[in-house]
Amino acid sequence: MSSHLSSINASSTTVYYKEFHSIAFVMPTAARDIPQGNGHSDSLARTVSNSFGTLDLSTSPTATFHSPLSSYGGHQKPSTKQLKPFQTQDVKVLLLENVNKTGQDILRKQGYQVEALKSALPDDQLIEKIRDVHVIGIRSKTQLRANILKHAKNLIVIGCFCIGTNQVDLQYAAQNGICVFNSPFSNSRSVAELMIGEIITLARQLGDRNNELHNGVWNKVSAGCWEVRGKTLGIVGYGHVGSQLSVMAEAMGMKVIFYDVVNLMSMGVASPVHTLEELLRQADFVTLHVPEIPETMNMISTAQFDQMKQGAYLLNASRGSVVDIPALIKTMQAGKLAGAALDVYPNEPGGNGEHFTNKLNDFTEDLRKLKNILLTPHIGGSTEEAQSAIGAEVADSLVKYVNLGTTSGAVNMPEVTLRSLTMDEPNHVRVIYIHKNVPGVLRRVNEILGDHNVDKQMTDSRGDVAYLMADISSVNVSEIKDLYQSLEDLGSRIRTRVLY
The missing domain is CATH 3.40.50.720 (NAD(P)-binding Rossmann-like Domain)
Structure with missing residues (x-):
């Protein structure tokens, strides 16, 4: 190069x-x-x-x-x-x-x-x-x-x-x-708004009524249809999505409780609970907003469904591995839950137009047969x-x-x-040295940089990898190759970059 x-x-x-x-x-x-x-x-x-x-x-x-x-x-x-x-x-x-x-x-x-x-x-x-x-x-x-x-x-x-x-x-x-x-x-607002829409849709059974009328069936019913005002929303994972959802739900008159493994400040009058079980036993609607990590794998399964209120609703817009979907199907078939909304699945099609069938997940056909269940193709953040x-x-x-x-x-x-470097610093060089996080590296790097004036330097580590960035001045173009090569030759080196 x-x-x-x-x-x-x-x-x-x-x-x-x-x-x-x-x-x-x-x-x-x-x-x-x-x-x-x-x-x-x-x-x-x-x-x-x-x-x-x-x-x-x-x-x-x-x-x-x-x-x-x-x-x-x-x-x-x-x-x-x-x-x-x-x-x-x-x-x-x-x-x-x-x-x-x-x-x-x-x-x-x-x-x-x-x-x-x-x-x-x-x-x-x-x-x-x-x-x-x-x-x-x-x-x-x-x-x-x-x-x-x-x-x-x-x-x-x-x-x-x-x-x-x-x-x-x-x-x-x-x-x-x-x-x-x-x-x-950046998409937290869009996901939170989808949850609000699905909470109302489930409470009023809008998905089923929509499908029926598309099939020519007029079915005006009020049984099992509810206002969301006064109902309890339980948010699992009170991060950027969960906290925004909390504010919007309160504006509709819902009582909000939340559970998170980290102590977080409540928005509005939302109340934290100490355990997931406590949330599940109180909430009319349970929404999930957690990352995919070993601790969240099938975190909602048979035992957790048993803890939920009769006639409650479950909504998942986090990761497909968080809910044990076969257990959800059995719970819905038994009439324990009144509805559910899923936007994510363990295995998803690779692109638009592909089929969502048992070839991807062996429970898909049973899932699609359930009443009052909203299935969306991972669109939580899909807004302009x-x-x-x-x-x-x-x-x-x-x-x-x-x-x-x-x-x-x-x-x-x-x-x-x-x-940032300024316009009156034309002879400066920015050195970036990504290296193994082992003892003695800074001493060796600074021995190399020490022939120049180090104007500013910062280094930090994360696990086995450390990242050093330094701006040095009064560097001649003829010296850059040797500077670069000296850093490359260090045994701790992962990657060296020199910007000038």
């Missing part, structure tokens, strides 16, 4: 900066050398702000899509220096599963090569596609396990354009210097607003990681960030 020039126009001053071997992979030895050049370099002029449609997105390293004024009015042009990867068009991005156009546009406006596909890929095709990409964006269907990631020799970052990250081998990614980002909060926000949040994180090395919001790496 050669070293290239790129440029930014800010306040009428063009600032040039480069990156040496930003994406450090197994490459021919010659690719690690800084070329002597031919007297000129290709340069890519870029402005301080990106825009798409009517949105104006600041690319300031200190601003995010959600920063005040950044999306709709723009910040004042900053005096910060923006580090870019070598030539931006050399950064290859693969987006799968129909990532929202908002995210695509943010990445394309950086000048990256972006290939966007509408569906997930079979493993053999995914392996071929992933071999030479630096960035991959996925949603919930694509499985990035070690057997896939081991072929991704150029990959430095994964963007999960969704809440969950259980489809990625996070430990393998971290141990190979691949950072993973997601969007844990949520997908646009997710696209912006994850794409913003990817850009900051590729361009600046910032790991804020990473799910498998320590969160490390440094103050």
Whole structure:
């Protein structure tokens, strides 16, 4: 890989900066050398702000899509220096599963090569596609396990354009210097609103009445149909979705109780309970908002259904493994529950138009025969607003990681960030060193950096992996190769990046 020039126009001053071997992979030895050049370099002029449609997105390293004024009015042009990867068009991005156009546009406006596909890929095709990409964006269907990631020799970052990250081998990614980002909060409002809609739909048996009338049957009944005012909602998992649902349910006159393994502040007049059993015995409606971890596998099964009130309702919009669905079917058939709503399943079709049958889950046909059960195809976060926000949040994180090395919001790496370089710091170099979390590394790294002035440095660790970022000044271009190679030669090295 050669070293290239790129440029930014800010306040009428063009600032040039480069990156040496930003994406450090197994490459021919010659690719690690800084070329002597031919007297000129290709340069890519870029402005301080990106825009798409009517949105104006600041690319300031200190601003995010959600920063005040950044999306709709723009910040004042900053005096910060923006580090870019070598030539931006050399950064290859693969987006799968129909990532929202908002995210695509943010990445394309950086000048990256972006290939966007509408569906997930079979493993053999995914392996071929992933071999030479630096960035991959996925949603919930694509499985990035070690057997896939081991072929991704150029990959430095994964963007999960969704809440969950259980489809990625996070430990393998971290141990190979691949950072993973997601969007844990952007679709929480959409999921909470779906729950409100389904609570009312179940209480009034709207699903059954709708199906009957579509089949030409007029069936006006009030038996078993209820108002939700005055009923008790039990929320399992009081995070961003659960807490928003809590506020909306209270506004409809419901009493809200919640259970979480973490002590959390109540919203409104919601009341925490000490055990799951206590919640199940009190609640008329039970909603689930928990992650997929060993502790939540089949956390609602026969014993928990027995603890629920006669005529209660269960709603799951978290993960398909959380509810023992065969046990749910038996409970519904026995008349213990009055209704249920499922948006997630243990095994789900790979794309739209595929069949949801017993070939995926052997209980599917029995599930579909139940009365007053709402089955939706994992649409909790499927709104225009949520997908646009997710696209912006994850794409913003990817850009900051590729361009600046910032790991804020990473799910498998320590969160490390440094103050942005300014326009009057042209001879600075940003060193990023991902390494094994073992004794003595900082001493050896600082021995290498010690020949220069270390302006600022931050390091943190997470499990077996540590992340160091340092800005050093008064560095000559001729010294960058030796600096990089010295870090690469350390036995603790996982990945080295040098931005300048």
